Amino acid sequence: MTVTILGLGYIGLPTGSMLALAGHEVNGYDVSADVRARLRAGAGHIAELEVRTLVAQALATGKLRIVDDVTPADAYLVCVPTPNASDGRPDLSYVQAAAKAIAARLRGGELIVLESTVPPGTLERIFVPALRAAGIDPDSVALAHCPERVIPGAIVRELRENSRIIGGRRPQDAKRARALYASFVTGGLFETDATTAELVKVVENTFRDVNIALANELAVLCEELGVDAWEVIRLANEHPRVNILSPGPGVGGHCIPIDPQFLADAHPFTTELIQTARRVNARMPNHIVRLVRDHVPSGERRKIALLGASYKADVDDSRESPTERLVALFEEHGYEVAVYDPIARGFKHGLCPDLESAAQDAEAIVLVVNHAIFATIEPERVGALMRGRVLVDARNFFDAEKWRRAGFLVAALGKRAARALGPTYQHAAL
Ligand SMILES: NC(=O)c1ccc[n+]([C@@H]2O[C@H](COP(=O)([O-])OP(=O)(O)OC[C@H]3O[C@@H](n4cnc5c(N)ncnc54)[C@H](O)[C@@H]3O)[C@@H](O)[C@H]2O)c1
Structure with a gap:
């Protein structure tokens, strides 16, 4: 297949490289001219050694090409950022911009996969309307959300080995997306609907945030009680059904502290526990x-x-x-x-x-x-x-x-x- 990747960051770049090494013709596009220039110069901007090696291999085959515009293709993978804006609400403007850019290239029958982590409902309520606004009938293409779940530090191995949740807008869309991922993923491929896939991804990070909040609360409680929280956690985790994570100075990165807010923002009255956990960690x-x-x-x-x-x-x-x-x-x-x-x-x-x-x-x-x-x-x-x-x-x-x-x-x-x-x-x- 020909595949155009939108967004050549921590996720889009190694994914595009994997696809190229699996034999697809991949166009890598990033809005940042600096990112494109650095990749063309061969350096790339991601420090992780395995990622750099993978990208170098993919570029050397000629099957991964860095392009200056969204190039027409059989499939489009959207790997753009989805940060929280300064008001704490999800900023989906990058996703909307990507939808608009893709819409202008569509001829019908293409597969479009949203990989970026998004609030549940985004494919249906943000992406589809953006296509419609550009004059595209969403039923004329296949649409899916396949969230990325890799951990920085082991991106290449996890891209290949992790299981993937493949949420189709329609069941046939999930099947189309599954075929693309089957070309490089050795882990399980689980088909579902798009909104479920969106929620699964956000819930995974929310689970970790809530669990870390418990560990953090325990750490402060143990200081008051005069016992060692690390020993308490180690001993509690001897229980076959307990797995408390480690306390720390706060939860960082652009996933675990952000994703729970996607739920809290849209559902303020049904996410009391999630919001409390966020506050505990932020303190x-x-x-x-x-x-x-x-x-x-x-x-x-x-x-x-x-x-x-x-x-x-x-x-x-x-x-x-x-x-x-x-x-x-x-x-x-x-x-x-x-x-x-x-x-x-x-x-x-x-x-x-x-x-x-x-x-x-x-x-x-x-x-x-x-x-x-x-x-x-x-x-x-x-x-x-x-x-x-x-x-x-x-x-x-x-x-x-x-x-x-x-x-x-x-x-x-x-x-x-x-x-x-x-x-x-x-x-x-x-
Ligand atoms: N990094 C991770 O470990 C990780 C893990 C799981 C999920 N995710 C999710 O994957 C998505 C991408 O994350 P990332 O870490 O790769 O981000 P990143 O910031 O490293 O890369 C995103 C790239 O997209 C580019 N971009 C922005 N708008 C664009 C557009 N309209 N067209 C083309 N390129 C555009 C940016 O210039 C940037 O280089 C996010 O939703 C993130 O939450 C990331």
């Missing part, structure tokens, strides 16, 4: 700041070094990361903040070039993201650069004893020492 950066304030007085421009800017471990993506919120909160409380992350890209508050410059004269270090590389940090070496010796570990990642031996006061999220210690901070210079 976690405030809690981390509170842990720091227990040991380092605020309002005196004291320096705090944050380790990690991406939204989760070992990925470069810093969109919606808890570190963003932490920087703003620490600054509001009168601290000076330095952020070090050797992996993250595009962090809007800027990054220190190395660990030393972040730690220099800092009063406290806060471990925000558990990048594997941070395990190599030597507490003595870092401590020698700092003015104070406080470590707040928001992931229970570091070997606390090792840091204590280096003279650090260690407070970890969800651990009994965290709240029991009180304001014991000692300024190194005193």
Whole structure:
């Protein structure tokens, strides 16, 4: 088949590459001239090594071509962003723009697949009307929603191996879409209707958000009770039907914190639990700041070094990361903040070039993201650069004893020492 991909980001680019390597003729189109230019120059803009290798292979076959406009094809895959706008409501303007661009190329009989994560009902209530407005009878094409479920860090493997939910506007549309995915997916292919597929995707991320909220609430509760939340969770998870996720400094990325809002926004009176979970998770950066304030007085421009800017471990993506919120909160409380992350890209508050410059004269270090590389940090070496010796570990990642031996006061999220210690901070210079 000839396939045109709209949106060459984390999802569209590797998916287009997979399709090209499966033998399809793929036109990759992105509205961003910069994205197109970087791909033509061979570099690509996604850091994940397996993605870069896959894209290079696909480009080398000549079956993946970067194009400057939406090129007519047998099938169209829409992989455009679906962020929340500043008012917290889903921004579906990219989806509408894609529908309009495709409509102008249609001759009848094409397959159009919406892969972007969308509020349930979007295909029927946004996409179809956009086609109609452009003079297209939606019954003259096959329409499906096939949500993407990959995890950054393992995109290539999961694109191939994950099962896919294939929601057709009509049953025959699902069958058409299934045939396309069968050409590169080894996981199960499950056909359903479009709105069900839309809800399944959003519910998957909502499940994780609610479960993380339980872990986060438990972490704060355990601090009050004086027990170790990490041990509580580990032991509770020994139960065959319990699987509590890990607490942390907040939920980041452009999926898990966003998707539950798609439901809350459209159904405010039937999503009480979902909205509460969102609030619990959104409050976690405030809690981390509170842990720091227990040991380092605020309002005196004291320096705090944050380790990690991406939204989760070992990925470069810093969109919606808890570190963003932490920087703003620490600054509001009168601290000076330095952020070090050797992996993250595009962090809007800027990054220190190395660990030393972040730690220099800092009063406290806060471990925000558990990048594997941070395990190599030597507490003595870092401590020698700092003015104070406080470590707040928001992931229970570091070997606390090792840091204590280096003279650090260690407070970890969800651990009994965290709240029991009180304001014991000692300024190194005193
Ligand atoms: N990244 C993930 O891990 C992931 C996982 C599952 C689902 N999703 C969903 O997939 C969708 C895409 O996410 P992403 O991470 O690939 O986004 P992205 O921001 O990395 O890439 C989207 C690309 O689309 C381009 N674009 C915007 N409007 C366009 C248009 N009208 N025509 C052509 N290109 C256009 C942008 O320039 C951008 O390069 C979103 O709905 C997201 O929620 C992402």
